[in-house]
Amino acid sequence: MPNSMDYSSFAHLQNSGIKYPCLLKEITVNVTRKKVLDLLKCSLLSKSCLTDFLLEKKPIIQAPTFFSRSAENNSSIKFKLKLVIRKSDGKFLYAQGDKDFADMVLSFLTFPLGGVVRKLGGNSCVGSIDGLYKSVSGIDENLYFMSKAAKNRLVDPCLFPQLKLSIQILPILDSSELKYLVYHRYIDFGKKSFVHYLKADESVPANASNSNFLSLSGSESPGISDKGIVKGSKMFSVTDDLVVAPSSLFADLNLISSLNTSFLDVKEKVVTIGLMECLNILNASLTSTSALSIGLRHLISEVKVEK
Numbered sequence: 001m002p003n004s005m006d007y008s009s010f011a012h013l014q015n016s017g018i019k020y021p022c023l024l025k026e027i028t029v030n031v032t033r034k035k036v037l038d039l040l041k042c043s044l045l046s047k048s049c050l051t052d053f054l055l056e057k058k059p060i061i062q063a064p065t066f067f068s069r070s071a072e073n074n075s076s077i078k079f080k081l082k083l084v085i086r087k088s089d090g091k092f093l094y095a096q097g098d099k100d101f102a103d104m105v106l107s108f109l110t111f112p113l114g115g116v117v118r119k120l121g122g123n124s125c126v127g128s129i130d131g132l133y134k135s136v137s138g139i140d141e142n143l144y145f146m147s148k149a150a151k152n153r154l155v156d157p158c159l160f161p162q163l164k165l166s167i168q169i170l171p172i173l174d175s176s177e178l179k180y181l182v183y184h185r186y187i188d189f190g191k192k193s194f195v196h197y198l199k200a201d202e203s204v205p206a207n208a209s210n211s212n213f214l215s216l217s218g219s220e221s222p223g224i225s226d227k228g229i230v231k232g233s234k235m236f237s238v239t240d241d242l243v244v245a246p247s248s249l250f251a252d253l254n255l256i257s258s259l260n261t262s263f264l265d266v267k268e269k270v271v272t273i274g275l276m277e278c279l280n281i282l283n284a285s286l287t288s289t290s291a292l293s294i295g296l297r298h299l300i301s302e303v304k305v306e307k
Helices: 009-015 033-045 049-054 099-110 113-119 129-137 148-155 249-258 275-285 291-295
Strands: 079-086 092-097 178-187 190-199 209-214 236-239 244-246 266-273
Touching: 033 049, 033 129, 079 099, 092 099, 092 249, 092 291, 099 236, 099 244, 099 275, 113 129, 113 148, 113 275, 129 148, 236 249, 275 291
Parallel strands: none
Antiparallel strands: 079 092, 079 266, 092 236, 178 190, 178 209, 236 244
């Protein structure tokens, strides 16, 4: 939050439940590279990351609350899956789908965190990240950001064209709008080189010298959109904790056996999922090792049986 007369620090203390100055204590902390990484870890796990970080408390990992969501219909995002479910408790053992489904799950690794929070409507349930996102969203870009584009890189980031897939959940930057800039700056009496990307409506940084525009190797090619990530036209199995592997009868039988599940306790169900279910899986994967069971549980309410 910017230091501004528009917001009194005393009001902030009152909102935090602090009534008397004697309850306050000031400490000085030397923040090292390791501590920055520790703060990042805390922010992903805890709703009180600064307290846990500064006082070196072990974060209390609370059970996440998942919000029902609606998504704009996108007919291009549809996957036909075979769900293999344990009847006794409704747990997903695995989901079997084609390479497009495997690509979709693997593409989670390419998503910028700000884009994920925005797509989930500010309810990612990931530690303190939702609060961080909402605070940035509420800051006036004209007063506190270099430009509106600089703020948008945080609250509405896009994927680079090189990461484009045929089925896309997050928006992709238009390659025609991108310019890649290499330039030099003098820092601490030495010249350092930087590579920066600019959108079409952005100008070269004022402190940049000897700047030149360039294009990434392979940026003229169609990218991976025609081929995807995984190879071939085989089927893939995705477990409840999102382990992706090629599917085969032998591998699937081994998986069921490793989960100590009787074949009599297994039921299959064929479903078609869309954008909403993909977002549910993504949301659940951020805080749980049962991403499929949580993200798709509304599809199997009739499968669970009484013991």
